[in-house]
Amino acid sequence: MENQLTVANQPQFHRLKVAKKQQLTKQAFALELEIPEALKSRFQFRAGQYVTLKYHFNEKEIQNDYSFTSAPSEERLALAIKINGENSSTKFLFDNYNVGDEISVSEPLGRFFLNSKPNEKRTIIAFASGIGITPILSHIKNILIEEKTTRIFLFYGNKSYEDIILKDELEKLQIESGGRLECFYFISQAPVKDKLFQGRIDEKKVSLIINQILHLDEDDEESTIWDSTDKVLICGPGAMIKSVANACYNHGIPKKNIHFELFEAYNEDIYPMEKEFPLIENVEVKIKFNHIEKDGIILKNNERKILQQLLDLGYKLPYSCKSGICGSCLCYLKNGEVDMTEDEYLTDNEKHQGKILPCTAIAMSKEIYLDFDMI
Numbered sequence: 001m002e003n004q005l006t007v008a009n010q011p012q013f014h015r016l017k018v019a020k021k022q023q024l025t026k027q028a029f030a031l032e033l034e035i036p037e038a039l040k041s042r043f044q045f046r047a048g049q050y051v052t053l054k055y056h057f058n059e060k061e062i063q064n065d066y067s068f069t070s071a072p073s074e075e076r077l078a079l080a081i082k083i084n085g086e087n088s089s090t091k092f093l094f095d096n097y098n099v100g101d102e103i104s105v106s107e108p109l110g111r112f113f114l115n116s117k118p119n120e121k122r123t124i125i126a127f128a129s130g131i132g133i134t135p136i137l138s139h140i141k142n143i144l145i146e147e148k149t150t151r152i153f154l155f156y157g158n159k160s161y162e163d164i165i166l167k168d169e170l171e172k173l174q175i176e177s178g179g180r181l182e183c184f185y186f187i188s189q190a191p192v193k194d195k196l197f198q199g200r201i202d203e204k205k206v207s208l209i210i211n212q213i214l215h216l217d218e219d220d221e222e223s224t225i226w227d228s229t230d231k232v233l234i235c236g237p238g239a240m241i242k243s244v245a246n247a248c249y250n251h252g253i254p255k256k257n258i259h260f261e262l263f264e265a266y267n268e269d270i271y272p273m274e275k276e277f278p279l280i281e282n283v284e285v286k287i288k289f290n291h292i293e294k295d296g297i298i299l300k301n302n303e304r305k306i307l308q309q310l311l312d313l314g315y316k317l318p319y320s321c322k323s324g325i326c327g328s329c330l331c332y333l334k335n336g337e338v339d340m341t342e343d344e345y346l347t348d349n350e351k352h353q354g355k356i357l358p359c360t361a362i363a364m365s366k367e368i369y370l371d372f373d374m375i
């Protein structure tokens with residue numbers, strides 16, 4: 001049964017015209033949407049954000065999220081979409097929506113952000129897999145425009161060379177960047193001459209990348225490129241994000257500098273629990289979200305994070321990283337006690353005010369009341 005919180009949490013939709021459609025690979029296409037003058041302010045976005053497209057397929061309403069591939073300064077809504085199979089809703093979208101057709105589009109959503117540092121010379125490492133390149137491409141363009149001396153290294157995995165989505169655009173950016181962008185492609189299901197570039201991007205591959213590609217820094221002989229990494233961006237399937245994020249963390253990057261966004265319903269924790277907590281069973285939770293209160297929610301025990309247990313029970317609460325980095329799940333703890341495994345996103349003042357991140361919180365009392373509306 002759909003719970004009340006699901007109904008309340010609806011983004012704002014508008015009808016937009018398709019301005020451009022282009023097949024990118026056998027299984028991916030680009031879709032550009034026209035923004036009427038009157039809606040321009042509603043569709044201002046930040047690099048890393050996405051929109052939800054809403055349409056009917058097989059008598060069902062489909063709602064899917066797609067990240068922008070454009071940078072905010074380009075002032076266009078460009079998306080790249082993976083076709084998930086012959087009879088999929090995405091194939092229907094590709095076959096049936098043409099230039100001039102209208103489709104329902106949500107206002108920009110998501111918090112896969114990176115704050116711009118125009119006066120700093122940063123090193124940013126990006127990992128993408130398949131269609132996960134979309135928000136990463138938006139970030140790359142934005143960084144190249146906004147931060148004139150920052151350099152970016154992209155490690156991008158696909159099944160074959162033919163499957164590399166938006167390769168032409170990446171190559172063009174690489175040439176135009178004057179050495180500030182370097183792209184490396186990894187192929188998992190076709191032969192590759194150099195074995196370093198054969199296979200998926202996982203924990204082992206990240207170690208090889210660090211030791212064989214990011215080991216020497218021409219800009220600073222006393223350091224390695226990896227040692228000067230300021231931020232890591234990751235986008236791909238949940239298992240890939242988990243494996244790459246843990247590899248980066250284990251190789252010394254603080255969790256607060258590892259940014260990613262989970263699109264698919266991935267119900268595993270990204271980072272393993274590093275502490276043990278006394279067991280509490282049958283935790284009773286009350287939540288308030290979008291002015292609707294729901295009490296009497298029972299969590300089996302406190303062995304898993306509060307947010308994940310609520311999501312598993314069907315409560316559509318806000319989240320993005322599920323790792324205490326983005327702040328999407330921020331709420332007030334109005335009653336009860338929790339222990340947060342990660343809280344670097346919160347300032348001391350916010351902690352004082354009772355703000356918590358339920359994605360990293362373990363229940364430490366039998367009763368918990370979370371208010372998502374006071375934020």
Ligand code: FES
Binds near residue numbers: 318322325359
């Ligand atoms: S979901 Fe990102 S901080 Fe909780």
